[in-house]
Amino acid sequence: MNDAPACTVCRNDLFADEWDRYCCRPCQQRITADLAALAGPVTWHDGRLITGLFAALPDELEPGARSNGPRVSGSKSAPIPARLAPLSDSANGGLVNSLEEWVADWEHRGYATRCRAVRPQYRLDQAVATLRFNLDTAVRCHEAINSFAEEVREIRGTCEALIIGARPPRPLSATCHCGTRIAFTLNTEFRHCKGCGTDYGHTALIDLALANQEAAA
Known part of the structure; x- marks a missing residue:
C-alpha cells in the first residue's frame, strides 16, 4: 500500500524529500514559469513571446491587432473602437487585481509584503516579483497552492489567447x-476563498454562482 502524500496540483505522489510540501518541485517550476511569462518587458525568442505577456496586451486594444513580432507604425487614419477584453484585463481591477489578491492573502499569512505602485504594469511586476520570491514558502505552508497554480495558469492562458486573437474562457x-x-471560468477545477478559506470544486463554484443569481433575482 502506498501511503505517500500526493502533490495537490498534479496529484502525483511526492518524493520522500518533498513530504513537507503541498506541491512537487516540477509543479513549483511550472508556477514560476507562468509567473515569469506575465511580467517584465515584451521579449521574443524564435518568433514566440516568452515574457511580457501583460505588457503586450495594450498592443491588442485595436481590433485586428496581433503581436506576431515587433510592432510597426500603422495607418494615420482615426482609430477604431478598442476591443474590450484586453482593455479590461490590463486595466486596474483586472488580471493585476487577481494577483494582488494572492499577495494580500500571503501577507495575511505572514510570508509576503505588499509593494505599493500605481500604474498597472508596475503593479503587475511587483505582484509577480513578490509571489515568485515567496513561492518556496507558499508551497510548504499554503494548503490551497493548487488553487493559486490554477489561477496563475488561467491568467497566462487568458493573456496568450488575447494576444493571438483567440477567445479566452468566459x-x-x-x-x-x-x-x-x-x-x-468554466475550465476552473478548484478555487480557494481568500476570505474564509472555504474550498470550492468546479461543481460547487457553478452551484454557488447560480445560487447568487437566484438570490439577486
Missing part, C-alpha cells in the same frame, strides 16, 4: 458566504 464570479468574490 470570466465568471461567485460570492462566497463570507462575502468574498471568487473569480473563475
Whole structure:
C-alpha cells in the first residue's frame, strides 16, 4: 500500500524529500514559469513571446491587432473602437487585481509584503516579483497552492489567447458566504476563498454562482 502524500496540483505522489510540501518541485517550476511569462518587458525568442505577456496586451486594444513580432507604425487614419477584453484585463481591477489578491492573502499569512505602485504594469511586476520570491514558502505552508497554480495558469492562458486573437474562457464570479468574490471560468477545477478559506470544486463554484443569481433575482 502506498501511503505517500500526493502533490495537490498534479496529484502525483511526492518524493520522500518533498513530504513537507503541498506541491512537487516540477509543479513549483511550472508556477514560476507562468509567473515569469506575465511580467517584465515584451521579449521574443524564435518568433514566440516568452515574457511580457501583460505588457503586450495594450498592443491588442485595436481590433485586428496581433503581436506576431515587433510592432510597426500603422495607418494615420482615426482609430477604431478598442476591443474590450484586453482593455479590461490590463486595466486596474483586472488580471493585476487577481494577483494582488494572492499577495494580500500571503501577507495575511505572514510570508509576503505588499509593494505599493500605481500604474498597472508596475503593479503587475511587483505582484509577480513578490509571489515568485515567496513561492518556496507558499508551497510548504499554503494548503490551497493548487488553487493559486490554477489561477496563475488561467491568467497566462487568458493573456496568450488575447494576444493571438483567440477567445479566452468566459470570466465568471461567485460570492462566497463570507462575502468574498471568487473569480473563475468554466475550465476552473478548484478555487480557494481568500476570505474564509472555504474550498470550492468546479461543481460547487457553478452551484454557488447560480445560487447568487437566484438570490439577486
